[in-house]
Amino acid sequence: MRPSQAGVLYNTSIWQRARRAFLLLNPRCVVCADPAQVVDHEPPHLGNHAAFWDTSTWQPMCMSCHGRKTSAQNPHTARNRMRRGRR
Numbered sequence: 001m002r003p004s005q006a007g008v009l010y011n012t013s014i015w016q017r018a019r020r021a022f023l024l025l026n027p028r029c030v031v032c033a034d035p036a037q038v039v040d041h042e043p044p045h046l047g048n049h050a051a052f053w054d055t056s057t058w059q060p061m062c063m064s065c066h067g068r069k070t071s072a073q074n075p076h077t078a079r080n081r082m083r084r085g086r087r
């Protein structure tokens with residue numbers, strides 16, 4: 001996994017729009033039913049464009065559940081996330 005590559009995908013305006021539309025339709029976290037703030041990929045897209053845009057892999061998540069999931073998968077990301085704070 002190359003996080004910098006995946007970051008490029010997330011920074012596009014088309015992704016921002018798609019993400020917002022998805023969260024309007026799916027406003028609740030799949031784990032805890034809190035208001036969802038992020039779109040998670042399950043299974044992870046691993047930087048693959050086709051997988052990234054396959055909406056059947058998208059699921060709404062709140063920040064804390066997503067953070068927990070990400071830290072379970074990748075201790076590196078978890079550390080960066082913690083340094084940046086909770087919001």
Ligand SMILES: [Zn+2]
Nearest residue numbers: 029032062065
């Ligand atoms: Zn949640």
